[in-house]
C-alpha cells in the first residue's frame with residue numbers, strides 16, 4: 048500500500064527554500080460525518096478573531112479577580128490576562144468538587160505491579176492535596192518557595208504538584224529517570240529549599256532507589272533544607288535527622304478540610320513552574336511558565352484537540368509527568384477540564400508487550416495520547432499484542448514528541464484505532480507550554496506525517512534564511528509570529544540566553560529550532576531539528592523524510608539517519624535501522640532498503656550505508672539522538688552522552704558501524 052501512494056517527486060533544487068522536500072504523501076483521512084457532528088471544534092473556529100478567542104476561552108477557568116488586559120507584547124516578553132487573579136489548584140480540583148462532581152474519578156491509578164489499582168475521585172484528590180499542602184505549610188513552604196519534585200508516576204506526584212500550586216509555591220518536577228547530577232543542578236539553579244521524593248520507584252519489575260539518588264543530588268544542593276519522602280515500596284532508606292521526613296509523618300494529625308488551607312490567589316503572571324530542558328551542549332534551561340496564560344492554553348487545547356467530553360471520556364496520556372507533556376496533558380489541562388484519566392506507573396512492556404492494551408480494555412479508554420517512539424516500539428513487537436484486547440472504546444488517538452513517520456501513523460490508525468479513530472499529530476515544545484499545530488478532530492482532513500494546521504489563535508510561519516515566508520510548497524524554519532497564552536516567559540535567571548536561542552535569528556519572531564514545510568493546502572509538515580538537516584551534493588534534506596521512507600518498508604520498525612563527511616558529495620547519508628521481529632539483517636536486505644529509499648524518494652536520498660541495530664540511541668523522553676549518530680557515522684569520539692536513556696546502545700552501535708561498511712559505494 049505504501050509505494051503506490053508515496054511516489055517520489057522531482058528532486059530538483061527549490062530556489063529560495065531553505066530545506067528541500069522530496070516525499071509526497073497522498074493519503075487523506077477526512078473526518079467522518081458522525082464524528083464531525085459531535086465534535087467540540089466546528090469549522091467556524093478557524094474564523095474566530097484572535098482577541099475574541101483568547102478572551103472567551105479564558106472563561107473556562109474560574110478567576111478570583113478578572114483580568115483587565117488580554118495581553119501585552121514587548122518581544123521577547125509576553126504577558127497574558129494582565130491583572131487577573133486565580134489559583135491552579137482551585138481550577139483543577141476544588142471547583143469540580145464544589146460543582147457536585149466530587150465522586151467523579153480524576154485518576155484511575157494503576158501501579159506497575161498489576162494488582163495495584165486505585166481509583167482517585169476529585170474528592171479524594173482534594174483531601175490528599177489539602178492534607179499535603181498543610182504538611183508543606185507546616186514545613187515552612189509558602190507563596191514563592193521553590194520546590195523540587197523527583198518521583199515516579201505515583202499518585203503523590205500530581206498531589207505534590209497541586210499542593211504547591213495551592214500554596215503558590217513554584218515547582219520543578221525532575222523526571223525520575225534523571226541522574227543525581229541532573230537533579231542537583233536543577234535544584235541549585237532554581238534555588239529550591241524543599242525536595243519531595245520517594246523511597247523507590249518500580250521500573251520494569253525492579254525497584255529503583257530514588258532516595259539514594261536524591262541523597263547524592265542533595266550533596267550538590269546545600270540550599271535544600273527539607274526532604275519529604277513518600278513510601279512506595281517501604282524499602283528501608285537512610286533518613287537524615289532534621290532534614291528528611293516521611294510523607295505520612297509530615298501529614299500526621301493535619302486537616303484535609305479545604306477550609307483549613309484556602310487556595311492562594313495568584314497573579315496571572317506569577318511563576319507556576321520551571322521545566323528544565325537540555326540544550327545539546329550547555330547546561331539545561333529552566334523554561335518558565337506562569338499561571339493564567341499557561342492554564343488557559345493547556346485547558347483550551349485539551350478541550351478542542353482531544354475533543355474531550357468530561358462526562359463520557361476516559362482519557363489516557365501515556366507520557367511521564369516529568370516532561371512538559373505530562374504537565375500540560377496529564378495534570379493541568381485535563382484536571383482543569385474535569386477529566387477522568389488513566390495514570391499508569393510502569394513501562395509498556397511489563398510484564399508483557401500487551402500491558403498498554405490490557406489497560407485500554409480495563410478502563411475503556413476512549414482517548415490515547417502517546418509518542419511516535421512508543422508507537423514504533425509496538426510496531427516492532429508486533430500487532431498481535433493489541434489484537435488480543437478489546438480496543439473498541441478508543442475514539443481518538445494522539446501523537447507528540449517527534450515527527451511521526453507516515454507508516455507508523457498508518458499502523459497506529461489500523462492496529463490501535465481500528466481504522467475509525469481520528470489521529471491528532473500535535474506539534475509543540477516545552478517552551479510553548481501548549482499544543483500549537485494539530486488537526487482539530489471532526490474538522491481537519493488528516494494526512495499521515497503532517498501536524499496539519501496551526502491551532503486557532505496561533506500565528507505560525509515558515510521562513511527562509513532571509514526571514515521571508517516560503518509560502519506553499521516550500522521548506523524552511525518554523526517560526527511563531529505572535530505570542531500565545533502558554534508561551535514561556537523566559538529561561539529562569541538567563542534572559543540573554545533566552546534572547547539568543549529563540550529570538551536572535553529573526554528579530555521579534557520566535558524561532559522554534561525546527562524545520563517545516565507548508566503544502567499546497569496550507570498543511571504543515573515538521574522536518575525535525577534544523578541542526579539535523581543534511582547537505583548531500585548541494586541538496587539540503589531533512590532526516591525525517593528518509594527515515595519515513597525506510598519505515599515504509601515492511602521489514603523496518605524504526606530508522607534514523609545522519610550524515611558523515613564525503614569527499615565527493617560533501618555529506619553522505621548513513622542510516623541506522625531496527626528491523627521488525629521476524630526479519631534478519633543481511634547484505635541483500637541492505638541493498639533492498641537502499642533501493643527502496645531511491646524508489647520512494649529519490650536516488651539522491653539513497654543511504655551510502657546502513658547499520659542494523661536492535662536499538663537506537665534515544666533521550667530519556669524517547670527522542671532519537673541524531674547528534675550521537677553523526678559521531679558514530681563519522682567514526683569520531685562521542686559527544687556528551689549524559690542525556691541518553693541507555694548509554695550502552697551507542698557503544699554497541701560503534702562496534703556495528705565499524706564492522707558494517709558493506710553498503711558503501
Ligand code: PRX
Pocket residue numbers: 324371372446447448449450451472473474475476477478498559560561573574575576668
Ligand atoms: O522538534 C520538535 C519535536 O519535539 C521538540 C520539542 O521537544 P520537547 O520540548 O521535549 O517537547 C516535547 C513535547 C511537546 C520540537 O521542537 N516535536 C514535538 N512534537 C512534534 C515534534 N516534531 C514533529 N511533530 C510533532 N508532532
